Amino acid sequence: MIRLAWRQFRTEAMTGIGALVVVAVVLAVTGPHIVDVYRASPSQLTSTDHGLQIALMAALLVVPALVGIFFGAPLIARELESGTFRLIFTQGVTRARWLLVKLALVGLASSVLAGGLSLMVAWWANPINIENANRFSLALFGMFGIVPFGYALFAFALGASTGLLSRRTLPAMATTLVGYVAARLAVTFWVRPHFAAPLTNSFALTANSQFGFQGSPSGLQVVVQNPSIPNAWVLSTAVADRAGHAPTTAFLSKACPGVVGGAQRASVGKGAVGKGAFLGQMQQCFTAIAAKFHGVVTYQPASRYWSFQSYETALFVALALVLAGLSVWWVRKQLT
Amino acid sequence: MTAAIETAGLTKRYGRRVALSECTLSIPTGKVVGLVGPNGAGKTTLLHLAVGLLEPSAGSVKVLGHTPAEGPEQLGRVGFVAQNTPLYAAMSVTDHLRLGGWVNPTWDMALAEQRIQHLGLDPHQKAGTLSGGQRAQLALTLGIAKRPELLILDEPVASLDPLARREFLRALMAIAVEHGVSIVLSSHLVADLERVCDYLVVLVAPRVQVAGDIETLLAIHHRLSAPRRDGLRLPRDWEVIEKSDTERQSTLIVRHDEPIHDPAWTVEQLDLEDLVLAYMSRAAGSGAQTPTLVGAAR
C-alpha cells in the first residue's frame, strides 16, 4: 500500500522537489552575495534583492496553503470524481488502511517539503533578519521556525477531508483555501496571544516616546508608541498612573487645553511641523502627562519564542490529526 | 453449500427513492449468473451491495457466507469489474499489474502477465489511451489475477463493439473453465447472456422478478396460443406471466412446473429473451409482483 501511495504521489512529489531545488539554487547563488553586500553597507542592496526577499517571504506564507490545495484536496476527491474508487475499494486493502497510508505518506512528505522551504529561506534571510526583523512579530512569526510544517500538515488534512466530503476536486480546493486562511487568522489573533499570560512592563514617558491623542467613544485617549523590545512580541501599550488609571478627560482638558477640543493627533519630540505657540502648548501638555503617568507595555518576551512556536505547531498538528481521524471514519461509510 | 450471493429482504433506499425492495435471492456457486433488467433497474445497486461499496437500508446480503468487504480476506475472495471499467488513466498497463500486487495478498503476477501477453497489450501503454475492449480485458485481468472465488462484473460489454464483446466473453468463459470461479455479470442485453449464462436473475426495480437455473426456467415456462375465445378459463395452477390478444388469437406465457398437454392450446418453447421480456413487461404493467424463485440448485 505504501508503494501504491508513492506511485500515485510521484508526479506531485517530483514537482514539489523540483520547485524546492530551484529555490535552493536561487538561494545558494544569491545568498552569500547578499550577505556580503549587507555587511558592507545595507543601502547597497538593490531593488532586485529586496524584490527577491519579498517574493520569498510571500512564498513562505503561501506554500502551506498550496500544499493543502494541490496535495490535499485532490487526494481523495480525484478518486471519487473519476470513479477509480470502485476499483481500489474492491482490491485487497480496506478503505481505512488505504486512506491512512495515503494521508500519512503524502501528508508527511508535503509538510516536510513546506517546512524545508521555510528553513532554507530562513537560512538565506538570516543575516538580514537578525538585525532588522522581529521574528516574533505578527508578520514574521508564521514564516519561520517549525510552524510552517504544522500549517502545511493542517492545510493538507483540511484539503483531504473537504475533498472526501465534497467529492469534487475544485470545490474542495476553494473550501480548503478559505478554511486555511480563516484558521490561520483565528489562531493568530485569538489563540496565540493566550498561549501564556503576557508580561507587563512600565516605562517612563520621555521626550522620545512618541505619543498622541485618539478620539474614542469613551472620550479622548492618550496613545503612545510601542517601545522597542528586541524580538519580543508587543501586544499593546497603554498609559496609566500609579494606580493604573488612564488619563481622564477632565485631567486632559486641564493639562492640554488646546488639544482636547479638536482631538488632534500630534507628534511631539520629533520636530513636527506646527506653529511655535502650538508647540509650546504641546510641550506643556506632555510634561504634565509625563509627570503623573507612565507607559505600560503588554508583551510576550523574546525568550518565549520557541515555546510559542511549539504550541502553535502542536495545535495545528493536533487539528490535522483530528481531521485525518474524521476522514478515516467517514470514508468507511458508503459511497455511491 | 454456501451460496455465492445470499440476500434476505434486501432493501436499498436513496432518500425517498427505493432502488431495491425486499430482494431475497440465493445464487449458487459454480454457475455463470446473468443479472438482467432495464437500465436504472437496480442491477448496479445490487452488485455494489455485494462488493461492499454500499450498505443495505434494510435486510442483509452475504457473499460466500461473509459480509461484503468485511476485511482483506473477503476482499480477496471477490473480484469486481465496475461499470465503465474505471482505471487510472495516467498509469500504464504494467503499473496496474504492480498495483494489483501491492494491494492484493493473493496476487498471481505470473498469471496476470501471461494474460496481458496473450492479449497482446502493450505493457507500457497508459490505460487512458487503451481502446474500450482493451480496458475491459485489463480490468478483467485485474479482477481474476487475485484468484478470487467469485467474479462480479457490472455491464462489462455494454459499450464494446461486437468483436470486442465476443472476445471478452470468450476470455471470460475460458476463465470460468480454467479457474472454476463463479461468475455474476449484469447486462441489459439478453442475447449475450443466453450463450454464456446458466443461471438467471431478472431485476426490474425495485424487485427481483424471477430467478433460477436457465434450463429449469425454460422448461417450466410455456407459450400457449389458441383462437381467441371470450370467457376463457384457465387452470388455477397456471401462472400467467403475459397475455396478449389479437383479433383472432390469444397468446399466453404461462409458468407451470409440468409440461402442458391441453389440446385446446398450441404449446411452444420459449427462448430466454422471450422469457425475460415477458417478466419485464409484467413488471412494467403492474406495480409490485411477487417474484418467482425457481430451483435453487444445490
Add this chain to the structure above:
Amino acid sequence: MNRGIVIEFHLDARSGVSPYQQIVRQVRRALRLGLLHEGDQLPTVKEVVERLAINPNTVLKAYKELEHAGLVSPRPGIGTFVTATLSDGSLAAHGPLRQELLRWLAKARCAGLDDESIEALLQDTFRSSAEEGVA
C-alpha cells in the same frame, strides 16, 4: 504436444436448437460422415469455450450425452476421445452418392429452382418417403 483440431464447432444462435444439442448433433454428423475416427480426441472444454464464448456446462453436458450414447469416453486429465463410429460401412457408398447429388443439384438449378425451393423439395420428398417407409 501438437494435436490438430479434428472438429470445429459452430453455433447458430437463431436455429431454435439449444447450444448443447447443436454440439451433440455436430459430433454425430461428423461421425456419420467419417470425419471423426475412433481414437480422435474431441476439443477440450476450454478450447470449445474459448472459440464459441459459451458456458462450459453446455459443452460438458453435450459430451456427457455423447458418452451416454456410447460414442465418446473421457480419459481423466487428458480429454474426451471417440470410441465408436456411426458410419455403418456405408461410408464407401458416400462418394458416388455425393456425385449423384451434385448432378441432381446442377439439374435443379438449370431448371430454375432457387435455394429455398431446392431445400423445400428435398425435405418434402425425404419426409414423404420416410412416412411411406413407416406405413
